[in-house]
Amino acid sequence: MHKSILITGGAGFIGSHVVQLFVDKYPDYKIINLDALTYAGNLENLKSVQEASNYFFEKADIQDADLLKEIFEKHQITDVIHLAAESHVDRSITDPLAFVKTNVFGTVNLLNVAKEFWKENLQDHLFYHVSTDEVYGSLHDGGFFVETTPYDPQSPYSASKAASDHFVRAYANTYKMRTVVSNCSNNYGPNHFPEKLIPLCINNIKNNKPLPIYGKGENVRDWLFVKDHARAIDTVFHKGKAGETYNIGGFNEWKNIDIVRLLCQKMDEKLGREAGTSEQLITFVKDRAGHDLRYAIDSSKIKNELGWEPSLQFEEGIELTIDWYLSNQDWLDHVTSGSYQEYYKELYNA
Ligand code: NAD
Ligand code: DAU
Numbered sequence: 001m002h003k004s005i006l007i008t009g010g011a012g013f014i015g016s017h018v019v020q021l022f023v024d025k026y027p028d029y030k031i032i033n034l035d036a037l038t039y040a041g042n043l044e045n046l047k048s049v050q051e052a053s054n055y056f057f058e059k060a061d062i063q064d065a066d067l068l069k070e071i072f073e074k075h076q077i078t079d080v081i082h083l084a085a086e087s088h089v090d091r092s093i094t095d096p097l098a099f100v101k102t103n104v105f106g107t108v109n110l111l112n113v114a115k116e117f118w119k120e121n122l123q124d125h126l127f128y129h130v131s132t133d134e135v136y137g138s139l140h141d142g143g144f145f146v147e148t149t150p151y152d153p154q155s156p157y158s159a160s161k162a163a164s165d166h167f168v169r170a171y172a173n174t175y176k177m178r179t180v181v182s183n184c185s186n187n188y189g190p191n192h193f194p195e196k197l198i199p200l201c202i203n204n205i206k207n208n209k210p211l212p213i214y215g216k217g218e219n220v221r222d223w224l225f226v227k228d229h230a231r232a233i234d235t236v237f238h239k240g241k242a243g244e245t246y247n248i249g250g251f252n253e254w255k256n257i258d259i260v261r262l263l264c265q266k267m268d269e270k271l272g273r274e275a276g277t278s279e280q281l282i283t284f285v286k287d288r289a290g291h292d293l294r295y296a297i298d299s300s301k302i303k304n305e306l307g308w309e310p311s312l313q314f315e316e317g318i319e320l321t322i323d324w325y326l327s328n329q330d331w332l333d334h335v336t337s338g339s340y341q342e343y344y345k346e347l348y349n350a
Contacts, residue, residue: 004030006077008062008110009084011035013192014130016045017230018081023049025234030054032075034068035084036061039339044331045191062106068113080114081237082107083130085161088195090347092157093289103160104167111171118177127179128237129168133222133249133295134158135183144298145183147245154290178242182232185249185297189226189317190324194336195343197221201260202325203332205267205278212348215287217257220294224250225317228310235308249297250310257282266322285348 005022009015010033023031031054035041049055056075060067062084071077084106086092086099111127118125136145137152153162165181172179192199201211232248240246254262264278302308312320325332344350 002028002030003078004032004075005079005081006032006034006071006075007081007083008034009041009082010057011037011041011043011045012083012087013040013045014187014226014229015083016042016191017189017226018083018233019046019055020049021227021230021234023052023055027054030056030075032056032058032071032077034058034060034062034071038086040087040193042191042331042335044334062110063101065109065113068110069117072113072117077114077117078124079126079128079237080110081128081130081233082110085164086157088193089134089155089157090195090288092155092160096156096160099156099160103157104163107164108167111167111177115171115175115177122175122177125178126237126242127168127171127177128233128240129165129179129181130233131165131181131183132158132161133183133185133247133297134292135162135165136295138292139294139296144296145247146298147183147247147301154292172243180236180240180242180244180246182236182240182246182248182302183297184229184232184247185222185224185295187226187229188223189321190328191331192226192321194332194340197256198223198259198263198321199325201263202267202322203336205264205281206271206326208281210283210350211260211264211281212283212285212350213256213260214285214291216284217255217260218293219256219291220253220296221256221259222249222251222253222296223259223314224248224252224310225312225314225320228312231311232302232308235302235306239306246302246306247297247299248302248308249299250314251297251299252310252314253294253296262318263322266318270322270326
């Protein structure tokens with residue numbers, strides 16, 4: 001059957017890489033990017049595909065059922081890859097309801113519209129929900145998150161993503177929709193909005209601004225290059241078993257302070273600064289409320305069952321990332337103008 005795939009959140013960080021991969025790799029598929037273009041959505045991320053004949057853009061909010069129905073009808077949607085979400089933990093602490101609206105209500109709304117549109121032949125369609133490792137909570141005593149780790153979300157963001165995961169599985173169980181869920185660790189790479197640790201530090205080092213490290217910088221995250229996540233999504237979409245969950249991660253754990261020191265060292269080299277210059281910008285600030293200590297994903301299942309593993313070493317990925325930010329000043333200027341300044345002032349008191 002000809003595929004007409006709705007990718008939600010395709011103008012965001014990860015979504016834009018997924019859209020690019022699918023548009024380029026599958027010229028026979030129709031790829032419809034549905035995005036509300038919030039502060040985090042940016043069509044500049046999609047310049048390379050905007051003229052492609054198999055690419056379509058629909059500006060829409062996943063909370064708007066009528067508009068979703070129209071879009072399903074117009075493009076005869078056969079499958080959904082759902083990435084649209086409010087994604088930033090700090091914003092979820094100041095405005096949890098925005099996360100309930102998009103991540104929970106929006107996801108259920110989308111499930112309903114898909115279920116209704118596909119009701120004659122539910123078994124021919126797939127609803128793929130892209131989620132996060134944060135639903136598993138925080139690791140304190142070693143070990144890794146596996147697919148059977150009990151959910152224990154700790155922030156309003158992770159609680160909203162956990163709720164959306166549960167709804168997807170409930171729709172599979174109750175209405176027999178074909179669904180799949182993947183839970184991924186921290187991504188980094190081009191197009192990453194500079195509210196997140198890595199692009200925020202790259203931008204601040206460049207501008208000689210303080211590097212705010214929450215608490216003592218001892219928290220650990222498992223970093224994966226965004227294009228490897230997009231490849232994993234391609235793999236799960238095509239080879240994953242309906243009803244299953246797949247964990248995606250890089251086996252690449254870093255303490256925040258170590259990753260920031262690495263960025264400082266690499267940026268000093270690239271900017272021709274004396275070694276140690278940028279490290280002086282490191283500033284320890286008040287910890288994030290309820291800050292999860294450690295995330296670490298065991299991605300053996302997707303490797304053993306579907307044959308996916310990361311293609312890029314971290315050293316290589318971080319070089320590529322820094323170089324991308326250094327050569328895309330227009331992109332940075334654009335996304336850090338306007339409301340970003342107010343957000344930054346409020347969160348960091350700076
Ligand atoms: P992002 O914040 O960069 O992008 C989110 C996109 O969703 C934006 O384009 C935004 O405009 C759109 N959007 C937001 N609300 C919407 C709504 N109501 N209707 C339609 N579109 C809306 O997020 P990201 O980092 O690219 O994350 C994408 C997905 O992957 C999210 O579901 C997130 O939970 C998940 N995830 C992210 C990471 C990570 O490290 N960034 C890791 C694992 C999973
Ligand atoms: O684990 C996957 C998750 O990774 C995704 O589901 C989320 O959408 C994504 O935002 C990301 O969440 P984190 O909270 O881990 O990412 P963030 O870049 O915000 O923070 C990474 C670590 O750095 C975390 O321990 C908090 C810390 N931090 C972050 C910021 C923004 C700082 O110390 N200072 C900062 O200014």
